[in-house]
Amino acid sequence: MQTLIIVAHPEIAASSTQQFLRRGAELVAADWQPLMSEFNVATEQAKLRAAKRIIWQFPLYWYSAPAILKAWQDQVLTSKFVLHEHGLAGKELGIVATTDTKASDYQSGAAEQFTMAELLRPYQALANKAGMHWLPPFVLHQFSYQTETQQQQLLIAYQQYLTLPQPATFAQRQHWFAQRLQQMIATATGERKTQLTLIAQQLATKQDELAELRWTIEQMRGDD
Amino acid sequence: MDPWLYQTTQQLAQESTAYEERAFFQALSQLALEQEKRITQAQGEIDGRSWDEKAW
Numbered sequence: 001m002q003t004l005i006i007v008a009h010p011e012i013a014a015s016s017t018q019q020f021l022r023r024g025a026e027l028v029a030a031d032w033q034p035l036m037s038e039f040n041v042a043t044e045q046a047k048l049r050a051a052k053r054i055i056w057q058f059p060l061y062w063y064s065a066p067a068i069l070k071a072w073q074d075q076v077l078t079s080k081f082v083l084h085e086h087g088l089a090g091k092e093l094g095i096v097a098t099t100d101t102k103a104s105d106y107q108s109g110a111a112e113q114f115t116m117a118e119l120l121r122p123y124q125a126l127a128n129k130a131g132m133h134w135l136p137p138f139v140l141h142q143f144s145y146q147t148e149t150q151q152q153q154l155l156i157a158y159q160q161y162l163t164l165p166q167p168a169t170f171a172q173r174q175h176w177f178a179q180r181l182q183q184m185i186a187t188a189t190g191e192r193k194t195q196l197t198l199i200a201q202q203l204a205t206k207q208d209e210l211a212e213l214r215w216t217i218e219q220m221r222g223d224d
Numbered sequence: 225m226d227p228w229l230y231q232t233t234q235q236l237a238q239e240s241t242a243y244e245e246r247a248f249f250q251a252l253s254q255l256a257l258e259q260e261k262r263i264t265q266a267q268g269e270i271d272g273r274s275w276d277e278k279a280w
Contacts, residue, residue, distance in 0.1 A: 156248060
């Protein structure tokens with residue numbers, strides 16, 4: 001699946017968060033496209049047509065994207081392209097937003113009062129109008145405050161967000177790791193190859209065990 | 225006691241020199257824990273349903 005990431009950040013080179021995410025995007029061969037102040041409408045529309053999943057990625061500025069994304073939208077997403085030619089129909093739209101505010105602030109009664117889903121509603125409306133499938137947004141809160149372990153898990157979660165059906169099931173996430181392990185095994189040698197193979201086998205065994213238990217439960221529920 | 229898959233992937237995460245690989249094994253170790261939790265929960269549900277007197 002071809003994922004196109006449109007990054008709207010005024011100082012992308014200086015953003016450690018964006019550089020971090022870029023590594024994740026490269027690992028899954030997603031198309032990383034930082035927005036520049038000038039763009040060619042026909043070229044941009046061609047990129048959109050080629051993609052299956054489109055991601056708008058940006059830091060939240062006053063509950064919205066930086067101005068460059070709006071300028072791009074206004075010029076590229078013409079009525080002709082979106083409504084008459086259905087240039088985006090059937091594609092997926094995901095938002096990757098970064099914020100320095102903690103996640104628990106985005107709820108009624110908390111500091112920000114509104115949930116992230118409410119704040120990102122205009123993008124959801126656009127997806128709806130364009131006939132796109134709206135994905136659950138991927139929001140990074142306070143990236144720089146995260147521990148190294150949290151950031152490592154984030155790198156994997158981001159790769160899965162770019163590549164797996166969303167929202168991904170646990171079975172799909174298990175499968176993602178299994179596939180990655182097979183790729184690593186293919187290039188490994190000696191003791192490492194043996195160790196990776198054992199890991200892959202154990203992962204598959206546990207996956208089967210869980211699937212079998214789930215199946216049994218479904219049968220029991222069906223008998224109720 | 226932590227399951228083998230968790231222990232092994234944690235160890236690999238600590239030994240890996242490449243950041244991407246450390247991240248991969250770290251995330252895989254967390255998935256292993258989640259797998260164990262779900263297996264335990266599913267076994268618990270099966271036990272509970274097996275002992276449901278309404279089904280006797």
